[in-house]
Amino acid sequence: MKLRIFVTLKPGVLDPQGKAIGKALQGLGFQGVNDVRQGKLIELDVADDTTDAAIDEMCRTLLANTVIENYRVERA
Amino acid sequence: MKLRIFVTLKPGVLDPQGKAIGKALQGLGFQGVNDVRQGKLIELDVADDTTDAAIDEMCRTLLANTVIENYRVERA
Numbered sequence: 001m002k003l004r005i006f007v008t009l010k011p012g013v014l015d016p017q018g019k020a021i022g023k024a025l026q027g028l029g030f031q032g033v034n035d036v037r038q039g040k041l042i043e044l045d046v047a048d049d050t051t052d053a054a055i056d057e058m059c060r061t062l063l064a065n066t067v068i069e070n071y072r073v074e075r076a
Numbered sequence: 077m078k079l080r081i082f083v084t085l086k087p088g089v090l091d092p093q094g095k096a097i098g099k100a101l102q103g104l105g106f107q108g109v110n111d112v113r114q115g116k117l118i119e120l121d122v123a124d125d126t127t128d129a130a131i132d133e134m135c136r137t138l139l140a141n142t143v144i145e146n147y148r149v150e151r152a
Contacts, residue, residue: 008117021139025138030130032122032123032125032126033122033123034121034123035120035121036119036121037118038117038118039116039118039119040114040117041082041084041115041116041117042094042097042114043084043094043112044109044111044112046108046110047107047108049108054106057106058101058104062100063097
């Protein structure tokens with residue numbers, strides 16, 4: 001079973017990496033870039049009998065820092 | 077206009093970061109994790125009149141290294 005896990009910074013958490021990308025895009029001459037946020041995309045290939053609870057546990061214990069990050073799981 | 081850009085390593089390109097995540101999951105006792113690949117998720121907020129060509133150009137010049145990475149643009 002293929003999973004895609006999207007880990008994004010919570011709103012309000014500073015994202016210097018996103019800011020750097022935004023400034024670089026402006027520096028390259030791209031107009032109209034208002035905001036950039038960078039997150040992570042983790043693609044997992046897990047056994048078909050993996051439970052939702054186990055997936056959630058993986059996200060909470062390792063893949064996302066839930067103090068500052070949100071995560072979303074998508075089954076591919 | 078909100079865009080989500082998914083940057084993933086091309087198949088065949090080694091992904092040590094993904095391997096490390098996989099080993100860490102195993103170390104934590106999660107069974108059945110066959111493969112892990114880590115990519116990037118970049119959320120852009122751009123002006124509504126930004127053309128597809130400009131978005132593509134941003135990806136090719138800055139956001140993705142097209143030698144080793146694929147990218148996919150999704151309009152939110």
